[in-house]
Amino acid sequence: MKYGVAVVRNLVDKAFCDEALDEIRRMLDEDRPVNEWTVDKPGVHFLPFYEDLGRANFESNAVLEKIFDQPRLRAAFEKLHGGPGKWDGVRNYTVMVKPYDPNAKAKIGDTFHEDFGTPPPAILYRGFNAYLLVADTEPFSGNFMCKPGSHIIAQRKLIETPEADGNDPPFRDAVLDGLPTYEFVGKAGDVLFWHHLLYHDGNNSHSENRLPRVAVVGEVYREKWLTEIDADRTDLSPWERSLAQNGSYKTVRDEAQVERHQRAKQIAKFEAEHGVTVDDKWKNYSDWPG
Numbered sequence: 001m002k003y004g005v006a007v008v009r010n011l012v013d014k015a016f017c018d019e020a021l022d023e024i025r026r027m028l029d030e031d032r033p034v035n036e037w038t039v040d041k042p043g044v045h046f047l048p049f050y051e052d053l054g055r056a057n058f059e060s061n062a063v064l065e066k067i068f069d070q071p072r073l074r075a076a077f078e079k080l081h082g083g084p085g086k087w088d089g090v091r092n093y094t095v096m097v098k099p100y101d102p103n104a105k106a107k108i109g110d111t112f113h114e115d116f117g118t119p120p121p122a123i124l125y126r127g128f129n130a131y132l133l134v135a136d137t138e139p140f141s142g143n144f145m146c147k148p149g150s151h152i153i154a155q156r157k158l159i160e161t162p163e164a165d166g167n168d169p170p171f172r173d174a175v176l177d178g179l180p181t182y183e184f185v186g187k188a189g190d191v192l193f194w195h196h197l198l199y200h201d202g203n204n205s206h207s208e209n210r211l212p213r214v215a216v217v218g219e220v221y222r223e224k225w226l227t228e229i230d231a232d233r234t235d236l237s238p239w240e241r242s243l244a245q246n247g248s249y250k251t252v253r254d255e256a257q258v259e260r261h262q263r264a265k266q267i268a269k270f271e272a273e274h275g276v277t278v279d280d281k282w283k284n285y286s287d288w289p290g
């Protein structure tokens, strides 16, 4: 809650990680040991798989989507969201592959950001991400790095100026000022949970033993966006508590507006291209409560 990031070691069985890594090898047509992978082959990949038809790149994969069936990971989703049935069960995830780059430097980057491409960012939102390593990494394997605590400062600034762009340099620099950097180095099966306003970055892949970063990152959302948080309640879920660090708050604008607009466009395109009618479930998926 204080950090906006939590790491749980060995949360997912090695057997699933091995299966996922094999599937990624198959997709990338790459059967060499991972320490022989490079930026040229199999290359850097961010491959989205969205069950949600309101997003571009609608695609599914029967092996990789089993990330959402891993029992201890699911239990963690429920615990963070405050019980069963709160997480909406939608299987949206991204495969992230960043292999060794012989020409890169092993250094901390300077492109820390929050993920709302189209500002302004949501102050409360609908959930968090779960980042599963399916192969072991070491420092500078192209790892996820973040600024613990940045989510609280960013949220405070957004409460003051709800229309701000979190990635505008003056805003961002004020958030990051003086915060230490955490690099997620771990073993297959380790999971990092990440708050939606946590500033993060990926480092260059240039590690001692040329280990790549291979991860599957799941979205763990609720069906409805959160519109209000009461910091005095004692029964907040850990996720809700992470949003109450600046006290109680009620949203002053429709935070889903941009996403809903993009979704409507995407669905119209999908319907036109495929000659089908998309289920109302996806048309309403971003609806703002009330």
Ligand SMILES: O=C(O)CCC(=O)C(=O)O
Residues within 6 Å of the ligand: 096, 115, 142, 143, 144, 145, 200, 201, 202, 203
């Ligand atoms: O490469 C990384 O780990 C960071 C990726 C990133 O910024 C993102 O997924 O939003």
Ligand SMILES: [Fe+2]
Residues within 6 Å of the ligand: 113, 114, 115, 200
């Ligand atoms: Fe990002």
